Amino acid sequence: MLWLPLNPSQRLPLTVVITSVLWLLYRRLFRKAPTHPLPPGPAGKFLIGNAGQLGDEHPEQDYIQWGKEYKSDVIYTSVLGQHMVCLNSVRAATDLLDLRGANYCDRPRFTLFEVMGWGLTLTFLPWGPQFKVHRRLFQSRFMQSKIKSFQSIQVHEARKAVCSLVTDPASWKEATLLMTTSIIFRVAYGQGVSDQNSPYFAMAIDANDATTNGGIAGSTLVDIFPPARWLPQWLCPSAPLRHARKSRAAIQRIHNVPWESNMQAIDAGTASTSFMKTHLEKYRAALKSGEPQDLTPADIKGATCAVFIAGGNSTYGTILSCMLFLTKYPALQAQVAAELDELLLSGNRKSPRLPTFDDRPALKRLNNFMQETLRCLPLNPLVIPHKSLREDVYRGQRIPAGTTVFANTTAMSTDPATYAEPHVFDPSRYDRDEPPPSGNFGFGRRRCPGSHLALASVYMFLATLLAVFKLEMVLDAEGRPKEPVPGVRVGLGGHPNEFESQVVLRNPEMARLLLVREEW
Numbered sequence: 129m130l131w132l133p134l135n136p137s138q139r140l141p142l143t144v145v146i147t148s149v150l151w152l153l154y155r156r157l158f159r160k161a162p163t164h165p166l167p168p169g170p171a172g173k174f175l176i177g178n179a180g181q182l183g184d185e186h187p188e189q190d191y192i193q194w195g196k197e198y199k200s201d202v203i204y205t206s207v208l209g210q211h212m213v214c215l216n217s218v219r220a221a222t223d224l225l226d227l228r229g230a231n232y233c234d235r236p237r238f239t240l241f242e243v244m245g246w247g248l249t250l251t252f253l254p255w256g257p258q259f260k261v262h263r264r265l266f267q268s269r270f271m272q273s274k275i276k277s278f279q280s281i282q283v284h285e286a287r288k289a290v291c292s293l294v295t296d297p298a299s300w301k302e303a304t305l306l307m308t309t310s311i312i313f314r315v316a317y318g319q320g321v322s323d324q325n326s327p328y329f330a331m332a333i334d335a336n337d338a339t340t341n342g343g344i345a346g347s348t349l350v351d352i353f354p355p356a357r358w359l360p361q362w363l364c365p366s367a368p369l370r371h372a373r374k375s376r377a378a379i380q381r382i383h384n385v386p387w388e389s390n391m392q393a394i395d396a397g398t399a400s401t402s403f404m405k406t407h408l409e410k411y412r413a414a415l416k417s418g419e420p421q422d423l424t425p426a427d428i429k430g431a432t433c434a435v436f437i438a439g440g441n442s443t444y445g446t447i448l449s450c451m452l453f454l455t456k457y458p459a460l461q462a463q464v465a466a467e468l469d470e471l472l473l474s475g476n477r478k479s480p481r482l483p484t485f486d487d488r489p490a491l492k493r494l495n496n497f498m499q500e501t502l503r504c505l506p507l508n509p510l511v512i513p514h515k516s517l518r519e520d521v522y523r524g525q526r527i528p529a530g531t532t533v534f535a536n537t538t539a540m541s542t543d544p545a546t547y548a549e550p551h552v553f554d555p556s557r558y559d560r561d562e563p564p565p566s567g568n569f570g571f572g573r574r575r576c577p578g579s580h581l582a583l584a585s586v587y588m589f590l591a592t593l594l595a596v597f598k599l600e601m602v603l604d605a606e607g608r609p610k611e612p613v614p615g616v617r618v619g620l621g622g623h624p625n626e627f628e629s630q631v632v633l634r635n636p637e638m639a640r641l642l643l644v645r646e647e648w
């Protein structure tokens with residue numbers, strides 16, 4: 129490059145481009161002759177493969193289309209030499225990600241999230257000893273038998289949130305976000321988030337923004353072509369990269385501020401029980417007794433922040449989705465409310481009461497409604513990609529080592545072979561023994577460790593909300609109802625599209641119970 133009259137800012141991009149072309153040519157020329165064919169998929173172009181053929185917003189729909197075209201539930205694509213496989217059926221996802229999970233437990237590199245400055249976060253860790261340490265930290269706190277200890281927090285926060293709607297029903301979105309933030313903050317750091325003026329509430333908004341607007345995890349330009357992270361802003365057209373650079377300061381703040389504040393409380397002996405405190409005290413005790421350590425405070429810090437970011441945003445998004453469908457389908461909402469009333473109010477000779485976790489098995493319609501929401505609007509349509517460790521052969525087709533593997537939840541939950549009229553929102557389908565949706569919480573060894581905690585929070589909030597209020601469509605200027613349109617904004621923790629809803633008091637007796645704070 130010395131012979132070109134280029135300044136340093138021009139030399140770097142040119143070097144990156146030339147090195148990448150040489151690397152791609154090398155990979156193409158020196159590849160070993162394959163023994164089995166790759167799964168079917170759209171033909172790619174020389175060197176760049178299928179780059180540009182997948183939609184930015186809804187690639188899961190492209191994969192569904194290709195599945196029909198190639199009559200296969202396993203679709204192969206490649207971008208810049210990176211092998212990618214999409215699994216469009218529960219069978220393929222279960223066979224590979226669950227049953228052969230030992231081979232599909234790695235993650236591709238998430239360069240975009242590195243640019244954002246994430247610390248040691250389980251979601252992004254490659255398979256290996258550090259992954260196992262982090263996974264253990266989560267499983268020891270969030271397995272189904274352990275999450276009962278969080279129920280009092282969930283009941284309190286749900287009642288506080290719904291109570292705030294008695295005086296300020298228009299702020300239902302903020303009240304919901306405050307509740308999910310406060311639950312996850314108490315779980316992670318032992319500190320509640322009292323109101324919307326708390327700096328932690330602002331951090332929750334920043335975290336949601338950072339994770340929701342970063343494009344599809346593992347699929348942005350810098351994920352596929354990591355050297356692009358060094359390109360100057362003016363030369364890089366990638367909106368997710370610009371977003372990642374902008375989010376860096378917020379991600380740093382979210383890692384440092386609550387950690388440092390709770391550390392002071394732990395050292396002063398005033399901290400409440402929390403994920404951070406439990407693991408830090410264990411670590412310190414083991415260090416004191418000279419036991420060998422397989423984790424560091426940096427691991428605990430990364431894991432605690434992961435509880436907050438992975439757990440708050442996704443639970444909030446799921447509650448919003450449920451509220452979207454409750455607003456859209458008033459008759460189904462009325463059925464859920466009638467079931468609640470029957471249990472909590474009418475006909476029983478006892479005095480009325482607010483819902484508890486003991487009611488969950490009896491509230492079948494509410495549970496079905498939650499399932500159907502998950503099926504109809506998966507917030508991570510392609511889950512979070514896994515990566516294969518070794519070459520594999522599945523149904524006579526070769527899946528190369530290092531393949532990025534997507535599980536297409538949307539394809540699975542709209543499969544007509546599994547669900548009758550899959551595009552109809554029908555919670556009663558589970559009474560007819562149709563299976564619960566698969567994939568909303570992922571698969572195999574990377575399956576979401578927080579699913580039980582999350583669904584318990586969703587349940588408690590909805591049961592409390594619907595015991596007191598109903599959700600109605602907002603009317604437009606001509607008096608026509610504005611019907612919510614289901615759709616998802618993709619990102620690491622997707623959210624439903626914006627929609628409007630009106631929270632209307634339905635049951636003053638229940639509202640009075642809520643206002644008596646001893647009930648919390």
Ligand code: HEM
Nearest residue numbers: 250251438439442443446512568569570571574576578582
């Ligand atoms: C309704 C709410 C939630 C949804 C929809 C959700 C969804 C997911 C999905 C789809 C994955 C990827 C699984 C895979 O790669 O196969 C995941 C992973 C993860 N989730 Fe959740 N999640 C939720 C709540 C939570 C909560 C409450 C926590 C924390 C307590 C949490 C922590 C994590 C972590 C740490 C991972 C990474 C696991 C790994 O890579 O091994 N999630 N979640």
